[in-house]
Amino acid sequence: MVRSYNPEEIELKWQAVWEAEKTFHAPDPTPEEMAAGKGGHTYVLEMFPYPSGSAHMGHVKNYTMGDVIARFRRHQGNRVMHPMGYDAFGLNSENVAIQTGEHPAVFTERAIATINRQLRRLGVAIDWDREVVTCRPEYYKWTQWLFLQFYKRGLAFKKEAPVNWCPSCQTVLANEQVIQGCCERCSTEVEAKKLKQWFFRITDYAERLLEDFDKLEDWPERVITMQRNWIGKSVGGNVVFRLAPRGAENGQLDPADPTGGTEITVFTTRPDTLFGATFFVMAPEHPLVEEMVKGTAAEEACRRYTWQAMNTSYIERSNAEKEKTGVFTGRYVENPVNGALIPIYIADYVMMDYGTGAIMAVPAHDERDFEFACKFGREVIEVIASPDEFKNADGTMKEAYTGDGLLVNSGPFNGLFKTDAIRKVTEWLREQGKADFAVNYKLRDWLLSRQRYWGAPIPILYCPTCGEVPVPDEQLPVLLPDITDYAPKGKSPLAAAEHWINTTCPVCGGPATRDPDTMDTFVDSSWYFLRYTAARRQDLAFQKDQADYWLPVDQYIGGVEHAILHLMYSRFFCKVLYDLGLVGFEEPFKNLFTQGMIYYKGAKMSKSKGNVVNPDEHVAKYGADSLRSYILFMGPAESDAEWNDQGIEGVNRFLNRVWRVVNEAVDAGRMAAPAGAAAGTLGPLPAESELSPAAKALLVKVNQTIDKVTVDIDQRFHFNTALAAIMELNNELAAARGGQGGGLEADAAGRRVLAEAVEAMVRLLEPFAPHMCAELWEMMGRERIWDQPWPVADGRFLTLDAVEMAVQVNGKVRDRLVIAKDASQDEVLAAAKALSGVVKHVEGKTLVKQIVVPGKLVNLVAK
Structure with missing residues (x-):
C-alpha cells in the first residue's frame, strides 16, 4: 500500500538529522590541504540579507538557487563551504528604534532569529557554525581593524568636501547611494552640503578595477558595463588656462588683483576643438570663484547663484533638458592656443565632482554649450567641418555638430582628422608647458562616515596635543554605547553620549574625544566573505592561508542592483588587502550570477503595496520542497517572474x-x-x-x-x-x-x-x-x-535507435509502439496491429485504411 506524502513530517525529520550531525559543516582545511592549493573544494555564497523582519520570496529564490548549486557540487565530490550571515547594521533598524523605542539590537536579533528559522525550515544546506552577524562586536572589531589598516596606508582619510546630504535620514550618502538625485533608502531628494567627512581612496584603484575585469571568469556583461560606466574612464588632456588680470579685456589692469595669472586646469577629451572655445564655465562651488570675484561688481550675483546651485539637487543640475542658467563673473581666461580672452561664467550644469570643476565651452560642437551660448549671446566658431544640415543659410551654426570631421578654423591644424588632431594639439601645447596627456575618471572617493547610531564606530580619537590618533589594536572593538535617543539631528547621536565620547589619549594620556560618526554599512559587507573562513577566531579577522584556500568565491549569487555598490566596493577591498599582504588574490568572486526578482500582481513584492507572499504560509500548506521547486520552476533564474x-x-x-x-x-x-x-x-x-x-x-x-x-x-x-x-x-x-x-x-x-x-x-x-x-x-x-x-x-x-509511435484506431490513441527507426512500413503496420491495445479494437473488423506517418503515428480505420 502506497504511503501518503506528508511534507511536514518528512521535512522536519530530515532537518533534525542534518542539524544533529552537522551534515553541511565544512571543516577547516589541514595544513597539507592548504599547501596543496585550490582543488576539490567549492565556496558557494549568496549575498547575505539585511535582517529587516522576515525572509520574503526573493530570499527564498536566492538561497534555494545557492543550495541547489551547493548540493550539486557536494554530489560531484567537492568539499563545499556554503555559509550564512547577516548585514545587520543600517538605517532600517535604527528607524524602527526611533519609531518604537526598542533598541536596534533587540529588533535586529529578533529578525535574525526569524530568518534563521525560515532558512532552516526550507532545508537550505548551510554551515551554521560559520554564521557571521555584522552588528556583533566580534565582527565589527575586525571591521574597525581593517579601517585602521587602510588608515595607516593613507587610504582612509578625512577632508572637507561637498557631500550628498539626505534631509530625511539626516546623514551623508556616498555618490553610489544617490539614485537619480534621491536617497536610495527613502527616495528623498538629496541636497548638497560642505562637511568634513571620512573617505576611502578608491580612486587610487580606478585603473586596476577596470583592468581586472579580465580576471572575472563568468560575470554578467551587464554588471561589468555598469561598473565600467560608473568608473567612467576618459582619455584626453589637461589643458592650462591662465586667469587674466582684472581689466585685461580693456587694457586697464588692476595691480591689486591677487588672482591674475592663476592657472586653471581643464580636463578635456577634445583638445582638437580648443580653437572653438569661446567662453569658459566653472562650477559655482569651485574654490577659486569666491576669490576671483571678491570686491567686483559680479560678487553679489555670483554669491547668490552659488548658494542657489548648492541647494539644487544633483539630478536637477545634471538634467540635460533643464534650461541653462549662469552668471558672468566679469573675469576672463586666455585661450592657450591663440591667446584670445574668453569670458568666465559660473553655471550649475558644471559639477565639481567631475574633472576639475571647470570646462572650456565649444558651442559649435557641444549641445549644452550651444544652448548656453545662444542664451547669453556668445560667439559660435565652427572648428570641425560640419554637414550643411547643421548650418544656417549664411553658414553660421544652427545647432551643435557633435560628430567627427576634419578641423577648420584651427590654424596650423586645419585638415587634420580628430584622432591625429587630438594628439598633435596636445603635443604642441605640452611643448609650451600648457597641456599634457591625461586620464580622468568619474569615480569619486568613497564617502564612508555616517551621522547615525546603528553602525560600526570609526576607531579614531582626537587629542588637543596629539591630533588625530588611531585607536590601538588592543583597545578594539570600540563598542557602541547603549543610548536611548537615536533621532537624527544632523550630527551623530553618539556625539551626545558624553560617557562614551570622552576618553583618554593612548599616546599622551591626556583627555581626548572619540569620532562620533559610524561607518557606512557597505564597509561591513565589503569583506564578510573573508570572515566566513575564520568566523569563530577571536585573534584575527581571517587567516591568510585559509582565505587563500577557499577564495575567490567559486559561485556568488545576488541582485544586479548591487553592481556599483557592494560588488565594486568588495573588489576594491580585496585589492587593498592583497597589497597589504593579507590575501593572495585580487578578485573576491570568480563567478557571479544575478537573479531576477519575484513579482506579485504586477509589482515587486512590497509591504507598502500589500502584495507580499509569505513563504511560511506556503511551506505550511505545500511543504518546503514544493516551494523550493516552484520558485526555481517559475522561469529562467536570471529573469523576473510573477508569483x-x-x-x-x-x-x-x-x-x-x-x-x-x-x-x-x-x-x-x-x-x-x-x-x-x-x-x-x-x-x-x-x-x-x-x-x-x-x-x-x-x-x-x-x-x-x-x-x-x-x-x-x-x-x-x-x-x-x-x-x-x-x-x-x-x-x-x-x-x-x-x-x-x-x-x-x-x-x-x-x-x-x-x-x-x-x-x-x-x-x-x-x-x-x-x-x-x-x-x-x-x-x-x-x-x-x-x-x-x-x-x-x-x-x-544518449541517442535512440528506435522511435515511439502513437497507434490510433478510428482517430483515438489505443496504444504506443516502440520500433527501430529504420523499420519498413510493412514492419511498422505488422507490429502495430499486434499490440494488445489495438487488437481488441480491430478484432472482427475490416481495416479500410492503414496510414503511417514515419516516426510519429500509425492510424488504422476499422469498420
Missing part, C-alpha cells in the same frame, strides 16, 4: 506523482538489491541485446535527462528546464511501467530498467526537493542520499 498560486499547486502535484511512482516501485520489490549484488544497489544493467525497444527507449530517456540536468545546473543556471526534464522523465516512467500488456514490468530486463529510471530520477531531483528525496532514498533501502555521487550519463544510451 502564481496555481503554479505551486502544480509543482506539488508533480512531487506527489514522484512519491507514488517510487513507492509503487518499492512495494513491487523492484528497488531491492538482487541476489549477488551489494546492499543498496541495483546490480549491473542487462546486456543491450536483452533490452526490448521500449526498455532501451526508457534507458535513453534516463541518460538524456541526466545529461540535460547536469548541464543545466552546472553551466547554465537553467533550473526551470532541469526540473522540466525530470518531470518528463517521471511521465515517461509512469507510462512505461504499466500500459498495455504490463509494459516494461512484463520482463526482468524491463523491470531492471524501470528501477534504474526510478533511482536516477530521485538522485536528480534531490538538490531541488532534498527532504522528499532523502525519504524516498531511505525507503529504497539506501543511506545518505546527500553523500551519493552525481549520476553520470552513459554515452551508449
Whole structure:
C-alpha cells in the first residue's frame, strides 16, 4: 500500500538529522590541504540579507538557487563551504528604534532569529557554525581593524568636501547611494552640503578595477558595463588656462588683483576643438570663484547663484533638458592656443565632482554649450567641418555638430582628422608647458562616515596635543554605547553620549574625544566573505592561508542592483588587502550570477503595496520542497517572474506523482538489491541485446535527462528546464511501467530498467526537493542520499535507435509502439496491429485504411 506524502513530517525529520550531525559543516582545511592549493573544494555564497523582519520570496529564490548549486557540487565530490550571515547594521533598524523605542539590537536579533528559522525550515544546506552577524562586536572589531589598516596606508582619510546630504535620514550618502538625485533608502531628494567627512581612496584603484575585469571568469556583461560606466574612464588632456588680470579685456589692469595669472586646469577629451572655445564655465562651488570675484561688481550675483546651485539637487543640475542658467563673473581666461580672452561664467550644469570643476565651452560642437551660448549671446566658431544640415543659410551654426570631421578654423591644424588632431594639439601645447596627456575618471572617493547610531564606530580619537590618533589594536572593538535617543539631528547621536565620547589619549594620556560618526554599512559587507573562513577566531579577522584556500568565491549569487555598490566596493577591498599582504588574490568572486526578482500582481513584492507572499504560509500548506521547486520552476533564474498560486499547486502535484511512482516501485520489490549484488544497489544493467525497444527507449530517456540536468545546473543556471526534464522523465516512467500488456514490468530486463529510471530520477531531483528525496532514498533501502555521487550519463544510451509511435484506431490513441527507426512500413503496420491495445479494437473488423506517418503515428480505420 502506497504511503501518503506528508511534507511536514518528512521535512522536519530530515532537518533534525542534518542539524544533529552537522551534515553541511565544512571543516577547516589541514595544513597539507592548504599547501596543496585550490582543488576539490567549492565556496558557494549568496549575498547575505539585511535582517529587516522576515525572509520574503526573493530570499527564498536566492538561497534555494545557492543550495541547489551547493548540493550539486557536494554530489560531484567537492568539499563545499556554503555559509550564512547577516548585514545587520543600517538605517532600517535604527528607524524602527526611533519609531518604537526598542533598541536596534533587540529588533535586529529578533529578525535574525526569524530568518534563521525560515532558512532552516526550507532545508537550505548551510554551515551554521560559520554564521557571521555584522552588528556583533566580534565582527565589527575586525571591521574597525581593517579601517585602521587602510588608515595607516593613507587610504582612509578625512577632508572637507561637498557631500550628498539626505534631509530625511539626516546623514551623508556616498555618490553610489544617490539614485537619480534621491536617497536610495527613502527616495528623498538629496541636497548638497560642505562637511568634513571620512573617505576611502578608491580612486587610487580606478585603473586596476577596470583592468581586472579580465580576471572575472563568468560575470554578467551587464554588471561589468555598469561598473565600467560608473568608473567612467576618459582619455584626453589637461589643458592650462591662465586667469587674466582684472581689466585685461580693456587694457586697464588692476595691480591689486591677487588672482591674475592663476592657472586653471581643464580636463578635456577634445583638445582638437580648443580653437572653438569661446567662453569658459566653472562650477559655482569651485574654490577659486569666491576669490576671483571678491570686491567686483559680479560678487553679489555670483554669491547668490552659488548658494542657489548648492541647494539644487544633483539630478536637477545634471538634467540635460533643464534650461541653462549662469552668471558672468566679469573675469576672463586666455585661450592657450591663440591667446584670445574668453569670458568666465559660473553655471550649475558644471559639477565639481567631475574633472576639475571647470570646462572650456565649444558651442559649435557641444549641445549644452550651444544652448548656453545662444542664451547669453556668445560667439559660435565652427572648428570641425560640419554637414550643411547643421548650418544656417549664411553658414553660421544652427545647432551643435557633435560628430567627427576634419578641423577648420584651427590654424596650423586645419585638415587634420580628430584622432591625429587630438594628439598633435596636445603635443604642441605640452611643448609650451600648457597641456599634457591625461586620464580622468568619474569615480569619486568613497564617502564612508555616517551621522547615525546603528553602525560600526570609526576607531579614531582626537587629542588637543596629539591630533588625530588611531585607536590601538588592543583597545578594539570600540563598542557602541547603549543610548536611548537615536533621532537624527544632523550630527551623530553618539556625539551626545558624553560617557562614551570622552576618553583618554593612548599616546599622551591626556583627555581626548572619540569620532562620533559610524561607518557606512557597505564597509561591513565589503569583506564578510573573508570572515566566513575564520568566523569563530577571536585573534584575527581571517587567516591568510585559509582565505587563500577557499577564495575567490567559486559561485556568488545576488541582485544586479548591487553592481556599483557592494560588488565594486568588495573588489576594491580585496585589492587593498592583497597589497597589504593579507590575501593572495585580487578578485573576491570568480563567478557571479544575478537573479531576477519575484513579482506579485504586477509589482515587486512590497509591504507598502500589500502584495507580499509569505513563504511560511506556503511551506505550511505545500511543504518546503514544493516551494523550493516552484520558485526555481517559475522561469529562467536570471529573469523576473510573477508569483502564481496555481503554479505551486502544480509543482506539488508533480512531487506527489514522484512519491507514488517510487513507492509503487518499492512495494513491487523492484528497488531491492538482487541476489549477488551489494546492499543498496541495483546490480549491473542487462546486456543491450536483452533490452526490448521500449526498455532501451526508457534507458535513453534516463541518460538524456541526466545529461540535460547536469548541464543545466552546472553551466547554465537553467533550473526551470532541469526540473522540466525530470518531470518528463517521471511521465515517461509512469507510462512505461504499466500500459498495455504490463509494459516494461512484463520482463526482468524491463523491470531492471524501470528501477534504474526510478533511482536516477530521485538522485536528480534531490538538490531541488532534498527532504522528499532523502525519504524516498531511505525507503529504497539506501543511506545518505546527500553523500551519493552525481549520476553520470552513459554515452551508449544518449541517442535512440528506435522511435515511439502513437497507434490510433478510428482517430483515438489505443496504444504506443516502440520500433527501430529504420523499420519498413510493412514492419511498422505488422507490429502495430499486434499490440494488445489495438487488437481488441480491430478484432472482427475490416481495416479500410492503414496510414503511417514515419516516426510519429500509425492510424488504422476499422469498420
